[in-house]
Amino acid sequence: MSSHPQPSNGTVNFSVDGDVATVTLNRPETLNSMNDDFMNDISEAFAMVAADDDVRAVILTGAGRGFCSGADLRGAVADGAEDVDLQAPDDATTDSMDNVFHPAIRAVAECPVPTVARINGVTAGGGIGLALSCDIAIAARSAFFVATFGPRLGIVPDLGTTWQLPMRVGRARALGMTLLGERVTADQAAEWGLVWKTVDDAELDTAVAQVVDVLRRSSPAAMARIRSAVDGAMQRDLADQLDVEMGHQAVLIPRNMSHGAEAFLAKTDPSFPGERY
Template sequence: MTQDTVLLERDGPVAILRLNLPERLNPLALPLQQRLREVLAALASDASVHALVLTGAGKAFCVGADLSGMQPPGDGRSLGEWTHDTMVSLSNRLVEDLRGLPVPVVAAVNGPCAGAGVGLALAADIVLAARSAYFFLSFMPRLGIVPDLGSTWFLERFVGRPRAVAMSLLGERIGGEQAAQWGLVWACVDDDQLLAQALVTAHRLAALPAHAALEIRQVYDRAAQQDLSAQLQLEAERQRALIERPSFREGVRAFLEKREPRFRP
């Protein structure tokens, strides 16, 4: 595989990252996964990047695992063992990389989003879907396996257990408009406006305090794991720390001066 499997562009403080196997609808081939992790690591340490847009080249976002590349490794491990090891060491790390990125992530789902591609998209902070896009959990209906790359974690929280289970068992395609109605994505937009709207959203996010993405992810992740009393305590603890930061003082000044805050990166 000689082509660049991941394309990276810049629009000021916003990085645009495209999965780039368009002739195959952007499957998660191993070279693509490896390159994607490298690019995400570089972005995480680049102070000039304040937001990221993740999308797919061509007509699809991502159709999930590269089934044509799944073969027994020839080292004594079964295909199941090899798959487990690859997920633990590589594929699952992609989701953790996105969730740990210190800047907000916008997923622009520009077409089919299937299999493991669903987990990849939902790992973003904000998901926009083109009107022609759809989400498809092919795992159990087509292959007899469970959804992965965090799909089960995200879906139960975003759309509730009844819809998550039905999507997993029935394998019906959930179009962009339906996904927005369910709360699976933030918004559904016309195909020709998807990237433009994703960039508008990303630039708004880029203007937030530098700690915004990590703080918001972490506080909502904790909310799903603990009771109200514990969450109230967590909120108080985070306010104690964050109110000491320059961003809070700037926000108060902007409010009193009736202007938009200007946060330092």
């Protein structure tokens, strides 16, 4: 495993093993809760991925017992004030979201290579948005999800959660999760389509490694274009989606199809070039 520079604030670890990067959320004492330093470190780690053309896939996981427990509420309590104007927007909140939290989510969602969320424990609040920003999510059976925003905190789900949940599980389940704040088990999450699969805790690393092995041997350009086509499909009609697919194929077929077909006919695994999008 090669040595790399680390994100500035020490709340996220970054490592590369061959062509696979691992980003480890590293505030285990708070179940990897989110603050500005933490989110800036996520942005830095994914910028390192973007700058390293040798990386072909990324694993995002949490240190300790949790994946990510959402916002660090200790800061919210410390920043509270009796004389706050309840009708005025909180500039500090919007600045932090716009300049720190949202760039981190976009860095994960727009990563130039496939991303796998290794969900090793509690995933709550904004941690749901972070986990679902990855392309593939695999959960340990002991993990669970809880959308604490509305019933516990009196706020709207954020960090992309209101987009991710209905896209994945439908309106009824998305509203049930966010209005009621009930715990969703890993098995439920897999049944609903919230994650790709759930495995026994002891099998989590093996399951992640198997998925990553497929992704790292795939064409980064194809993976990014598949994500883009799927994410935009709900905003287009069929005719427009056909045009989108055709545009991607015009680039990818000359680049990849001959090699892929040759490997398929020879019953071997393809090894695509590493050019990104």
